[in-house]
Amino acid sequence: NVxxxxxxxxxxxxxxxxxxLDRSYLGEVPFKGNWYPGKQEPxxxxxxxxxVQALLGGTVYHAHEMTFAGxxxxxxxxxKIVTGEQITKKTKSGERRYxxxxxxxxxxxxxxxxxxxxxxxxxQLMAIFDSIRLKDESVREWFRVVLASQTRDEQAEARxxxxxxxxxxxxxxxxxxxxxxxxxxxxVDQDTFARKHTELRERLASIKLQLDVADRSHDETADxxxxxxxxxxTLQDKWVxxxxxxxxxxxxxxxxxxxxxxxxxxxxxRKPFDVLAEGLDLSKSRGERI
Numbered sequence: 001n002v003x004x005x006x007x008x009x010x011x012x013x014x015x016x017x018x019x020x021l022d023r024s025y026l027g028e029v030p031f032k033g034n035w036y037p038g039k040q041e042p043x044x045x046x047x048x049x050x051x052v053q054a055l056l057g058g059t060v061y062h063a064h065e066m067t068f069a070g071x072x073x074x075x076x077x078x079x080k081i082v083t084g085e086q087i088t089k090k091t092k093s094g095e096r097r098y099x100x101x102x103x104x105x106x107x108x109x110x111x112x113x114x115x116x117x118x119x120x121x122x123x124q125l126m127a128i129f130d131s132i133r134l135k136d137e138s139v140r141e142w143f144r145v146v147l148a149s150q151t152r153d154e155q156a157e158a159r160x161x162x163x164x165x166x167x168x169x170x171x172x173x174x175x176x177x178x179x180x181x182x183x184x185x186x187x188v189d190q191d192t193f194a195r196k197h198t199e200l201r202e203r204l205a206s207i208k209l210q211l212d213v214a215d216r217s218h219d220e221t222a223d224x225x226x227x228x229x230x231x232x233x234t235l236q237d238k239w240v241x242x243x244x245x246x247x248x249x250x251x252x253x254x255x256x257x258x259x260x261x262x263x264x265x266x267x268x269x270r271k272p273f274d275v276l277a278e279g280l281d282l283s284k285s286r287g288e289r290i
Contacts, residue, residue, distance in 0.1 A: 020052055034194035037201070046205055067099055068247035069121060069258070075103035076261035077112055084118070101260065116263045122239075124265045125251070129235045132254070132269075132276040146271070165211050172204045 026049055027042035028035040067084025075082055080103055087098045099118035105111050134140050179200065183193040239247065251258075254273050259266040269277050 025049065032190075032194075034191070035198055036194070046209055050206070050209070067101070067118070068244040069101060069118075069251060072248070072251060072255075073101065073258040073260045073265070075105070076259045076266065078103060078105055078108075080105045082260050103260075112262070114262050116260060116265075120263060121265065126236050126239065128254070128265075128267060128277065129239060132235070132273055134276065143276070150271070162211060165207055169204060169207045169211070172200055172207065176200050176204070 023030075023035045025043045026046070027038050027040050029038040030036075067086070069082075070084030071081055073082035074080065082101050083104050084099055084101050087100065088095050089098065090096075100115040101118065101121060102115045103111065106113065106115075134143065176197070179188070179193065179196055182188045183190075188196075235250075239250065242250065254267075254270060256268045256270045258268070268274075
């Protein structure tokens with residue numbers, strides 16, 4: 001029975017903010033100021049929740065897909081990370097979304113106020129992809145051999161990463177058990193137990209999410225690397241229709257890292273893409289570095 005004035009919004013920002021912080025969506029239940037796992041099914045998955053909290057500033061989201069190159073480039077002026085930002089502008093034809101890349105110290109005193117539109121970044125990347133197109137069959141066969149070797153190394157690195165994540169997961173489970181024993185022995189009070197238990201549960205959920213991503217990306221990366229080579233003649237077409245996640249993966253496959261000098265992209269290409277980009281002059285390759 002609330003009466004709203006015509007100029008007053010019925011759905012305020014504070015209400016929306018409260019809803020987005022409600023852990024009930026994770027399937028948890030509040031009790032005496034703390035949150036506990038419930039038996040009901042979550043309304044949203046963990047990855048979506050973490051992304052929302054990152055956007056609200058409550059946590060750090062490490063693998064977002066809002067932009068494909070955010071966090072992958074460094075600033076040529078100061079060496080800091082280049083981030084991506086989305087800006088929505090209202091036009092006569094409706095809202096339009098723009099993506100820009102800029103240094104994370106963009107607002108620092110004396111720092112160049114330079115932003116690179118995503119459209120221009122795409123143009124420069126398309127030129128890079130055009131430079132690695134292959135035409136000679138003997139060269140393609142050599143490329144396959146080197147790429148297979150690189151994939152084996154990356155698989156070994158992925159196995160080591162998963163092993164470390166599993167170790168961290170086991171340690172967190174042990175900490176949960178010790179905390180429960182302390183509570184049963186009444187060596188910690190209920191509030192401390194609830195707070196610590198929530199913290200450990202959050203960390204364990206984050207580790208499990210990273211494990212899921214590592215398990216999925218292991219074979220996906222190797223498969224995409226092979227496809228990127230086999231389709232190198234049409235990589236530009238593949239890029240145009242790709243979503244942000246695929247673009248990011250392609251970028252990581254082709255480039256070791258990237259530097260942004262003003263609005264110019266300066267990539268360090270992975271072996272053997274570096275050889276392809278430089279016209280197959282083997283004397284310029286970086287040896288076994290990938």
